[in-house]
Amino acid sequence: MGKASAEYITDRKRCKDTNREQENGSMKKYAFGVDVGGTTCKIGFFETDGKLIDKWEIKTNKENGGASILSDVAQAIEGKLTEKGISKDDVQGIGVGVPGPVKNDGVVHRCVNVGWGVVNVEKELGDLTGLKVKAGNDANVAALGEMWQGAAKGCRDVIMVTLGTGVGGGIIVDGKVVAGFDGAGGEIGHITVNPHEKEQCNCGQYGCLEQYASATGVVRVAKRTLEKTSEDTALRNHAALTAKDVFDEAKAGDKVALEVVDEVCGILGATLSNIACVVNPEVIVIGGGVSKAGAILTDAVKKHFVATSFHACANTKFALAGLGNDAGMYGCVEMLLD
Numbered sequence: 001m002g003k004a005s006a007e008y009i010t011d012r013k014r015c016k017d018t019n020r021e022q023e024n025g026s027m028k029k030y031a032f033g034v035d036v037g038g039t040t041c042k043i044g045f046f047e048t049d050g051k052l053i054d055k056w057e058i059k060t061n062k063e064n065g066g067a068s069i070l071s072d073v074a075q076a077i078e079g080k081l082t083e084k085g086i087s088k089d090d091v092q093g094i095g096v097g098v099p100g101p102v103k104n105d106g107v108v109h110r111c112v113n114v115g116w117g118v119v120n121v122e123k124e125l126g127d128l129t130g131l132k133v134k135a136g137n138d139a140n141v142a143a144l145g146e147m148w149q150g151a152a153k154g155c156r157d158v159i160m161v162t163l164g165t166g167v168g169g170g171i172i173v174d175g176k177v178v179a180g181f182d183g184a185g186g187e188i189g190h191i192t193v194n195p196h197e198k199e200q201c202n203c204g205q206y207g208c209l210e211q212y213a214s215a216t217g218v219v220r221v222a223k224r225t226l227e228k229t230s231e232d233t234a235l236r237n238h239a240a241l242t243a244k245d246v247f248d249e250a251k252a253g254d255k256v257a258l259e260v261v262d263e264v265c266g267i268l269g270a271t272l273s274n275i276a277c278v279v280n281p282e283v284i285v286i287g288g289g290v291s292k293a294g295a296i297l298t299d300a301v302k303k304h305f306v307a308t309s310f311h312a313c314a315n316t317k318f319a320l321a322g323l324g325n326d327a328g329m330y331g332c333v334e335m336l337l338d
Contacts, residue, residue, distance in 0.1 A: 028089075029048060032094045033332030034094060035329050062115040064115075073125065074125060096125065097138040097328045098116075100112070100113075106120055139170045141170070142168070143158060150330065159188075162291075163291055166210050167210040167217075171281075197211065218246050221264055234254045269306075269308065273305045277310050277313060283318070285318075
């Protein structure tokens, strides 16, 4: 466990337990959480107290604009209920996380990774299953999952940032996701951090956080650094350099690798301090593949966060995500509990 995570766990005076108990029998016993991804749909079968009973994956069929994705999910859920001998009367509903903005009415206007244009996820899956359906952005529901049963358990004000191929984010204020008018709230990865950047981000803009703090961004910063320095460094020994290589060499004390990590974490830490001025979180949770670097990442991010923070936000705690790839499924279920 990293130093920042341990510090967070030992100091939670302001955190409140948000576990919900079934009240007067109004909450049904079971629920499904579905995390729709570009390759697979992860499906979790839960008790509504947060216990994960079963989980499995089905292929995301992107043919014909992803037309069969929701019917495939519905079929998988029907099959699980039959297998377990459970009535739909005992199911609270289905929470669904999708890789795109979701409006309050459950309509997704574009999910490029799964081939969707305009899809009313809540209505279509509800009609297919006869169950209540609630949809949300995948990064937002992952943040909910960490708040409910993960690294931010018991906290009501949370920022989560996921550092993977891209940079995702979820912002929770008083236990509620900040989704915004068009469902684009929490798109932390597309905050402009360098208006002078000449290379284009995947979103079409220039100088986004994602271009520096994602796994591909770390490699990009490293390669730029190598072009500018003649110093001897183990980074040059990696034919196909990865973000993991950069952090591993930094842990081993490589000077250039340490400079790269400091630059990346400086950009991320300053960005998070700006967001903290707006939402004042209790904890910032860092997840995604890059977070596996551990304390060298969180400690460096926190250092730069504190250095650039408004004084009232400087004591914000940092924690590494605790639920891994299951966070989205947990968060999908949490959406159903309000």
